[in-house]
Amino acid sequence: MTSGSQQGIDSGARIFLDPGDVVLVENPTYLAALQAFAAYQVRLVAVPSDDEGMQVDRVAALIAAHRPKLIYLVPSFQNPKGTTLPPARRTALVEIAAAHRVAILEDDPYGELSFAGPPPRPIAADSHGNVLYLSTFSKTLAPGLRLGWLWGDAAIVRKATIAKQAIDLHTATLAQRATTALLARFDYAGHVARIREVYRERCATMLGALAEYLPADCRWVAPTGGMFVWLQLPAGLDADALLPAAIARKVAFVPGSAFFVEEIRRDFVRLNFSNQPPASIVEGMRRFGQVIDAAQARPRSPRNR
Numbered sequence: 001m002t003s004g005s006q007q008g009i010d011s012g013a014r015i016f017l018d019p020g021d022v023v024l025v026e027n028p029t030y031l032a033a034l035q036a037f038a039a040y041q042v043r044l045v046a047v048p049s050d051d052e053g054m055q056v057d058r059v060a061a062l063i064a065a066h067r068p069k070l071i072y073l074v075p076s077f078q079n080p081k082g083t084t085l086p087p088a089r090r091t092a093l094v095e096i097a098a099a100h101r102v103a104i105l106e107d108d109p110y111g112e113l114s115f116a117g118p119p120p121r122p123i124a125a126d127s128h129g130n131v132l133y134l135s136t137f138s139k140t141l142a143p144g145l146r147l148g149w150l151w152g153d154a155a156i157v158r159k160a161t162i163a164k165q166a167i168d169l170h171t172a173t174l175a176q177r178a179t180t181a182l183l184a185r186f187d188y189a190g191h192v193a194r195i196r197e198v199y200r201e202r203c204a205t206m207l208g209a210l211a212e213y214l215p216a217d218c219r220w221v222a223p224t225g226g227m228f229v230w231l232q233l234p235a236g237l238d239a240d241a242l243l244p245a246a247i248a249r250k251v252a253f254v255p256g257s258a259f260f261v262e263e264i265r266r267d268f269v270r271l272n273f274s275n276q277p278p279a280s281i282v283e284g285m286r287r288f289g290q291v292i293d294a295a296q297a298r299p300r301s302p303r304n305r
Helices: 002-014 031-038 054-068 087-099 153-169 172-184 187-211 239-248 278-296
Strands: 022-025 043-050 070-075 104-106 131-136 146-151 228-232 268-271
Touching: 002 031, 002 070, 002 104, 002 146, 002 153, 022 031, 022 054, 022 278, 043 054, 043 104, 054 087, 070 087, 087 104, 131 172, 187 228, 187 278, 239 268, 239 278
Parallel strands: 022 043, 022 070, 070 104, 104 131
Antiparallel strands: 131 146, 228 268
8 A cells, every 4th residue: 555656656666776777658748757756866768659648669669779677657548648548559568568577667546537438457457467556546535545556566566565664664544444444335436437427527528618719720639538638739839938827817737848758848738627617617718718819919710719
């Protein structure tokens, strides 16, 4: 048991990595994972991604060129892109990593939040003992419930347990007891089903509002679960420069530059649809469209009025 899946990322880095080692990561990828790896003085090598997640067909060549110790990814409803790695790519990644004796750190905090059918099958389900799987209750029970878990080969988990004891001795037993008691008398599956439906509605609302209020040259991919929409701004706009004007109109987003390794892109933003009701999402996207229009200094097209 971990203090959220974030501690699991740190534990994986602790037991696998030495200064100077290489970690393959999706580009873009979860920014707090980048922060965790930075503490261990490793070198991050980016694996390109597309609308279906990590381009697994590029991994073997990158392993040969850089000899990484670890591959890190968020395969389901990825943060920040919202993409989901298809089953064929998952199987291929496990086989490639096993053949080259490279460990995989699978970070899966959003997997249960699927809008279309059962959650995606974890990469770890087909592991050859080389996958360390992380998840958490913070996305399903409560954000402040820092209670997650790490699963994998028994010898690796034992090393992670010893490393964790040096950090905090153990995950808070009060939180573990409270969660255990809750799960014993609470319809967890029904609760998650309700969350999925709420998030599905909010996601659909955001996508509709983006189509209505944003310029036609914005681009995004509709996620099938999770919490995020990854939006590409019109050419020439910088998300970091755009943020103060958005905040002034009480619209917040995360500039995409924070999620990139190597080639930093400034024309992306991460939008979150889980936090606000549909009416607020529509109003927020309307204001966001006005911010973009002002930055472009051009009138709205009739489609977007």
